Amino acid sequence: MDALDPWRLAELYGVRVVALGALPLDHSIREHFRSVRPQVFSGALLPHRNGAFIVENDAHPLARRRSTMGHEMAHVVGEHKFGTSLVNERGCRTADKVQEDEAAEISGELLIPFEAAKRLARQKATDTEVALRFGVSLELARWRMNATGARLIARRANSYRRASGN
Template structure:
């Protein structure tokens, strides 16, 4: 998945240490992105649009939807841009990994239906698309905080923290090892 992310970033001319625009990657693959509000023009009821854009905005961020052999992404435009970018990257993760559709988005209990393994894969790939591990390692060794990572890669501080967790542990271990070696000199 790391190689796939690097290839996808490269196809847009985005280096490992630059922010990726997930909307540009959607365009590259012919995946159209629609907002919930834009679904009115396709016959969505005002009640449904209001539910996701005003009443229960935290319930749902984005979805990859099959339409024949094509795929579209519907996003909740009420979320902040950084969250929307990570939601789009996550849905692109499903698309790029060619995850199969179960045919059901909501079960009889009106709760989302998903495969935990596929969700984990899409989350991992979205992380590699937006803040590649190689960049996270460099940021960790430079001592960047979550705010700096978020600013450079145009993600939320929570997303930055998620991507930086492992690399920070590696950097701390390396620093400890280096300090111990210097004491022994």
């Protein structure tokens, strides 16, 4: 029932995390992604020698950063393969849809585990309470509580208890 620290998970896996603000980039480039259009870049897992590192947009709110880190670490945990380029020859971002979908599911489990979602649903926790407990956005908490079926499971268990007199 404790929130996962995705930075600690990265440390355990030997994945270095670098803040976008700490990269030696031209000021205008860094500010583009931090202030002008921060929504276009949250983070990326990049290959480096025989390992990888994560660049995270440290200008984002903590809940967003936790989600980004959870997603990038899901690629590591899922042992996903990736190339050395984030863009194709036309400059468009490349991503393997299967791996991205899998990373979304794994990160959901990392950030709000199924068993925790069920327990909180039984306790009638609101999406806001779930978000606060796990340090994630309201949207992520809502998605996870719905995607796991936790509230449906809790409702059915409660109906069964009432019907059986327990």
